[in-house]
Amino acid sequence: MKSSKPTTRRRFVKTSAKTAAAGLVFAQLPVFSSAHVLGQERIKLGLIGCGGRGTGAIFQALTASKSVQLVAMGDVFQHEMDSSLQRVSKDFPDQVDVPKERQFLGLEAYKDVIGECDAVILATPPGFRPEHFEYAVASNKHVFMEKPLAVDSPGYRKVLETGRQATQKKLNVVVGLQFRYEIAMNEMVNKIHNGELGEILSTDVYYNVGKATVHPRKPGQTELEYQISNWHYFNWLWGGQLAGQAIHQIDVINWVKQDYPVKASGMGGRAMLKGPNHGEIFDHHYVEFEYADGTKLHVQCRQMDNCDNRMGFNIQGTVGRADERFQFLDNKGNVLWRYRDREDPSSSQIEQDVFIGAIQGTYPYVNNTDYGAESTMTTIMGRMAIESGKVIAIDKAKTSNLSIVPSPIIWDMKMPNAPLEDGNYSIPGPGKEVL
Numbered sequence: 057m058k059s060s061k062p063t064t065r066r067r068f069v070k071t072s073a074k075t076a077a078a079g080l081v082f083a084q085l086p087v088f089s090s091a092h093v094l095g096q097e098r099i100k101l102g103l104i105g106c107g108g109r110g111t112g113a114i115f116q117a118l119t120a121s122k123s124v125q126l127v128a129m130g131d132v133f134q135h136e137m138d139s140s141l142q143r144v145s146k147d148f149p150d151q152v153d154v155p156k157e158r159q160f161l162g163l164e165a166y167k168d169v170i171g172e173c174d175a176v177i178l179a180t181p182p183g184f185r186p187e188h189f190e191y192a193v194a195s196n197k198h199v200f201m202e203k204p205l206a207v208d209s210p211g212y213r214k215v216l217e218t219g220r221q222a223t224q225k226k227l228n229v230v231v232g233l234q235f236r237y238e239i240a241m242n243e244m245v246n247k248i249h250n251g252e253l254g255e256i257l258s259t260d261v262y263y264n265v266g267k268a269t270v271h272p273r274k275p276g277q278t279e280l281e282y283q284i285s286n287w288h289y290f291n292w293l294w295g296g297q298l299a300g301q302a303i304h305q306i307d308v309i310n311w312v313k314q315d316y317p318v319k320a321s322g323m324g325g326r327a328m329l330k331g332p333n334h335g336e337i338f339d340h341h342y343v344e345f346e347y348a349d350g351t352k353l354h355v356q357c358r359q360m361d362n363c364d365n366r367m368g369f370n371i372q373g374t375v376g377r378a379d380e381r382f383q384f385l386d387n388k389g390n391v392l393w394r395y396r397d398r399e400d401p402s403s404s405q406i407e408q409d410v411f412i413g414a415i416q417g418t419y420p421y422v423n424n425t426d427y428g429a430e431s432t433m434t435t436i437m438g439r440m441a442i443e444s445g446k447v448i449a450i451d452k453a454k455t456s457n458l459s460i461v462p463s464p465i466i467w468d469m470k471m472p473n474a475p476l477e478d479g480n481y482s483i484p485g486p487g488k489e490v491l
Contacts, residue, residue: 102128102173104166106140110179116408118148125151128158128172130165170195181287183461186211190218200411202232204303204432207295209456212433219425230411231428233307234403240382240395253373259309260370263302264358270333289335292460292472297357299435305369307431309353316430317345319449320441328360332479343438445486
């Protein structure tokens with residue numbers, strides 16, 4: 057079945073900045089044609105976290121409107137800020153004005169950046185996210201923040217409360233779960249909600265990839281500097297692979313289900329990651345999530361080199377199944393429908409168009425905090441189940457007071473997981489962990 061919408065959508069992409077959602081209501085999900093924002097009001101934008109994702113988000117925000125100007129940047133590492141600033145200045149010389157006095161270094165840099173701008177992009181490791189989000193909203197700033205939104209239950213609760221305050225203040229908040237802004241994904245999910253797959257029986261998520269880069273220790277480097285440099289290997293900074301990577305596909309299933317799992321059980325461990333260079337995270341995970349209607353979501357994640365990789369999902373219904381290639385297949389493998397319009401803008405660009413346009417009033421008010429926080433909570437519950445070896449109910453997960461993020465975060469703080477005498481880190485032990 058070929059949708060009748062692509063020709064119209066293609067024309068919108070080229071000529072307008074109006075909504076291009078496939079039959080969806082903006083209040084549920086804003087999706088735009090990404091012809092970029094036409095407002096004239098200048099927006100002073102700040103960046104906190106100058107790594108690859110933060111720099112990419114800045115590129116897309118500056119592309120969204122000529123009225124956006126990058127005025128402040130913050131990071132804990134000078135080389136990250138220098139590299140990011142050099143790249144964006146080269147491509148957007150008229151929209152970047154970040155002199156030395158607005159380049160801030162250190163753990164408190166976020167406060168200085170937020171003080172200089174109207175809107176801020178939060179792209180640090182997610183362990184910092186709840187605190188940075190809280191400060192930004194308290195300072196009356198619009199926020200774009202990367203996923204996940206927290207790494208533990210206290211952080212989840214703080215993010216939810218901050219999101220409510222943002223709503224009261226009419227501060228726009230966009231979360232970097234970009235599949236929500238993918239035009240093809242929206243059309244597919246809309247068809248599922250209209251019953252074209254029949255009743256949903258079960259779902260599967262896959263995030264099987266190679267291991268993250270390791271940045272070797274440097275002479276004179278503190279333990280905190282080392283862990284931040286290698287944040288993908290520490291739960292308090294990253295939240296583990298479910299939160300840091302598989303959350304994209306997990307969020308898609310939650311969106312399809314229009315619900316969130318009520319319990320989780322699972323298993324995992326370390327098969328290939330060994331020694332002091334690989335922190336504390338597990339390198340393989342399996343979780344069985346259960347929704348209130350009894351249907352299951354099976355998630356498998358792996359970070360191992362030289363293995364077959366897949367980042368995707370299956371959604372099995374009574375009529376057929378859907379997968380990450382934006383297609384429906386019947387139960388014999390015949391194609392029922394496939395999304396074919398490949399001229400769509402990137403979802404990462406669309407989400408920045410939405411963010412900037414909402415600030416300028418070109419698009420309606422937007423706040424993604426709730427679904428971003430709830431899908432983050434799904435991943436936290438999954439990690440709790442894997443690391444404890446217990447069946448974890450959502451109520452227990454949401455009310456847990458176990459914090460894995462130190463407070464306050466200062467340079468000479470006691471690390472949540474410092475190296476043992478042999479240089480290795482303590483590894484979570486199913487059957488032993490206290491929740």
